[in-house]
Amino acid sequence: MSEQTTAAPQQTNSEDPNQALVNLQTQTWSRVSPLAIVYFFARTLFFLVNNVLLYSLPALAISFSTIKENILLFAAGAAGFLLLILISSVIKYWFYFYKFSAGRVEIKQGVFQKSHLDLPFKKIQNVKIVQPFYYRFNQYSFIELDTAGSAQQEAKIVALPLKLAESFKDLILQIKQVEQSQAQESSILESGEQQQQTVEQEILLNERSLKDLVIHGISNNRVWIFLGFLAPFYGSIGENLSSFLEAIGLDLASYLDYQSQSLGLFILHVLSLVMLIMLVIVSFSVIGSIFVFYGYKLSRQGDRYIRRSGLMTKHEVSMRLSRVQIAVQQQDWLDVIIKRVNLRFEQNSSLPSAAGQAGNINNASKLIVPSVTPQESITLIQDTFPVKDFSDITYLPISKRFLIRFSIMPMMPILLILCTMGFALEFSLLGWSMLGLFTVLLGAMGLLRWKRWGYYFGDDNHVYIRKGFIGVNYYVFPIGKMQQIKVKQSIFMRRHKLADISYVLACGGYRVPLIPVDSAQSQADNALLFVEKLKPNWM
């Protein structure tokens, strides 16, 4: 498995990749290079240092004197430990096999827990050749094979000669290129010259003015963006804050001295301080919103959305139209009052480009349009998916039994804990009445949740979900983006002919609870039929 196979794909570089594929095939299982032992050893060691040693350092420091006395014993222990890791690495190497066969990569590994992985070449999105420092001396590398599945699921072949790894990468890229050119050819045939013209033009879809961003800052908490920006200066801010307060003549200690002032004045002081803090937070949030979304422009170029914004750092996020999995129109309670919504398009959350930035507002897997009007929002959504206006849809409510489920699941444990606390701490009448009020509020939340939760399956190609508490969120996605579908029913639900349905998309799962079981099952059947027969593209 060295010279012959590495040379083969290079000869056939310009030929049919299928031929090259045949050349790269090995019918038998191959072991990787024994250098894999170094890889396994290093990986285990890094893991132990990161996860165990760092946490046990304090313990080691405390027993330092004991260690010093028995240095020989300690060294022997450490050496024995390293030897154990080495032995396990050798065993891991011994049981590690790979095979390139009939259009797929196979990897067999494991000593006790054995696994056998099959990865078709065509599902490989990206081949990454990694050369850690301990492989640099001898032209070895390991390859990571990314699929469209989660980033943690990628397959790794741990020690291959660099040449072989590179020719394998070339082969995969070739397969991809041939496929792309075939796809392009067919699409050009379909649309003729039209396509070439539209590709160049960039159409501006939406712009956000400074006023919009101020509104966004007030209604959405973007404080953390600003706080994140300030992070390097936290230390000096803390030092200077008290002297700053003194300089403007505010002595916090006497201002909030409970004993020297009347209760009314004290409450007034606390309230005004809270208001002041709120004001600061809101203005920080507005600043944060402007930081991220300044000069916001959403445009479309051919089949691609491009979002540009940013005050200091300009961010550009682009997303292929075909990769959009779901459109989410989100409206929090403040948004309800000022009649604005946040729109979000999500794509595959496990793409390599999106990994490692979860929660980041500039995350490439999400395209956010901040604080648009509902009208603008639906126009943008309809630009992506041919869907109905949300206000034209009569959503079906989920079963009232949701209230029973809500009172059992989140409500009962919370109240149980609070009541136990109440008995243990011997609550006063005021305490118990507060608890009563809290229970009523919780119940009201459940009622609102139930009222908001609705679904609409009337469209043959799209699923519409509405949910929320005080605010309302609308979700709409094409059935064709479905990856997996699940119908769930408890024995209690069976009696009432109800079921939960969950659609799994590449950007997460979306559930509608407690709908008629017939509706759930036929919906699942339809979705499967749609995906399996029409084979719609999801990427």
Add this chain to the structure above:
Amino acid sequence: MTENTEVHNNDQASSHDEANKQETGLAEDFTNKQVKSHQIQEHISTKTLDMLPLAPQYRRINIIISLVFGGFFLIITYLGSSGLFFDLPKDAFPFVIGAYALIGFLTLWSATYHFFADPLKQYALRENDLNYQSGLIFRSFVSQPILRIQHIEIKRGPIERRAGMATLQVFSAGGISYTFNIPGLIYENAVELRQFILDHKDLASDV
């Protein structure tokens, strides 16, 4: 696969097919019959699928594992409270009894659960999707279109190898928490399932 082509040439429309035809007519010219140990059964709705059981030894082994684990913890508790290694405080007796009771209860619970829940774990392969049902109190039915599969893995722990069983895992772009997982398959069946999926024409398409 030969079965595959046979199925597509089979034009007999079953009563189930009729029942599931929609207004859109999407179900016309499409079959998704069940593939059951190389015999094709005619089904199209997930409602009427004939679910296949897991390996017959799966439940027995799970119960044995529960009992062995329970016994192991009981022995540890016994040794710990015997005073052989360290002296327990005098008033620890109720706690020791509590520990025995808890371990006994959990062991019995786990064994009883497996006794009733394991036979409910069933799967079915159709021409175009894999289906798996599980759960005693909450019964879930998951369907995984073969078209959307990214890669496949067969996993076997030492006990599974001993018992001739395997776990089949199928990964889609839905992410790691939505991995389609069938435990306790007879090893040969798992390999057969994998081969069916790998030979499926949809797996080669990039959608």
